[in-house]
Amino acid sequence: MNFSLKGRTYVVMGVANKRSIAWGIARSLHAAGARLIFTYANDRFSQQVKDLVSTLEGQDALFYECDVTDDEAVATTFEQIKQDVGTIHGLAHCIAFANREDLQGEFVDTSRDGYLLAHNISAYSLVAVSRACAPLMTEGGGIVTLTYLGGERVVKNYNVMGVAKASLDATMKYLANDLGKNGVRVNAISAGPIRTLSAKGIGDFNSVTKKIEEEAPLRRTVTQEEVGDTAYYLLSDLSRGVTGEIIHVDAGYNILG
Ligand code: NDP
Numbered sequence: 001m002n003f004s005l006k007g008r009t010y011v012v013m014g015v016a017n018k019r020s021i022a023w024g025i026a027r028s029l030h031a032a033g034a035r036l037i038f039t040y041a042n043d044r045f046s047q048q049v050k051d052l053v054s055t056l057e058g059q060d061a062l063f064y065e066c067d068v069t070d071d072e073a074v075a076t077t078f079e080q081i082k083q084d085v086g087t088i089h090g091l092a093h094c095i096a097f098a099n100r101e102d103l104q105g106e107f108v109d110t111s112r113d114g115y116l117l118a119h120n121i122s123a124y125s126l127v128a129v130s131r132a133c134a135p136l137m138t139e140g141g142g143i144v145t146l147t148y149l150g151g152e153r154v155v156k157n158y159n160v161m162g163v164a165k166a167s168l169d170a171t172m173k174y175l176a177n178d179l180g181k182n183g184v185r186v187n188a189i190s191a192g193p194i195r196t197l198s199a200k201g202i203g204d205f206n207s208v209t210k211k212i213e214e215e216a217p218l219r220r221t222v223t224q225e226e227v228g229d230t231a232y233y234l235l236s237d238l239s240r241g242v243t244g245e246i247i248h249v250d251a252g253y254n255i256l257g
């Protein structure tokens with residue numbers, strides 16, 4: 001079996017800068033020979049994304065603006081992708097958001113608006129995006145999303161995002177069940193803490209990583225590249241029998257009691 005991604009096209013959603021997990025995924029897919037399509041929320045980071053992608057040798061990438069809270073934008077983006085490339089073979093959903101004030105203090109204080117916003121962007125978006133992209137996967141395909149241990153257990157400061165990730169995990173499984181009959185697999189990667197723009201200035205990130213360096217089986221944190229290579233596995237035929245699964249790429253931290 002050939003696990004090259006040459007001749008295949010993947011959509012990567014959620015590159016903000018070179019530290020983004022989505023960027024680690026893009027590099028792994030690129031290294032395997034894939035053609036890439038990037039979407040970004042708004043123009044704020046679009047030039048940065050284009051500059052980054054220009055460093056990928058021989059990559060003839062396409063770019064689309066897509067705010068996942070906007071149903072029309074999601075529909076239009078995938079209609080446009082269909083017109084421009086026809087078939088796609090996979091998608092990486094690397095998108096989450098919660099208000100800063102909801103990522104500190106007590107979860108019990110979460111407002112209705114803050115709860116709905118976090119779930120809208122971080123969990124429902126996977127439903128909207130999967131519904132729009134699955135019809136383009138005419139040769140079968142893979143969808144991968146990014147989750148975190150805070151959706152399985154209570155992690156200090158993760159708060160509403162933990163509840164949204166629990167919803168995302170279940171969403172991933174229900175989508176895997178629906179889309180499997182069309183040859184579309186849906187999986188999640190539960191990444192250990194990585195210093196990205198999202199993680200910046202929130203909670204006590206340093207104390208979380210210190211604990212991981214001291215206690216995780218591998219005694220270190222993980223990198224965007226390691227998450228990227230697992231996404232490559234999940235988006236290639238290497239994982240053809242795997243769907244509805246959560247793979248922890250966290251140096252083994254989740255096995256600790
Ligand atoms: P980044 O800040 O690099 O990426 C977050 C992305 O979310 C940004 O590109 C942002 O787009 C996008 N986004 C936010 N709102 C919207 C929206 N309405 N529509 C479209 N895109 C939106 O952080 P990460 O790489 O850390 O995050 C990627 C995923 O990984 C998230 O799901 C996160 O929860 C998850 N994760 C991260 C971990 C970590 O330690 N960093 C650990 C485990 C999981 P834009 O830049 O255009 O605003």
Ligand code: N5H
Nearest residue numbers: 096097098099100103148157158193197198199202203208
């Ligand atoms: C226990 C922790 C540390 C505390 C919680 C962090 C949660 C982070 C997730 C969300 C996505 C962060 C977020 O929404 C930040 C925004 O309020 C402000 N930032 C932005 O608007 C920037 C500019 C844009 C690019 O960010 C987004 N998201 O659009 C968890 C950590 C140990 C692990 C971690 C960091 C997990 C995770 O899910 O990201």
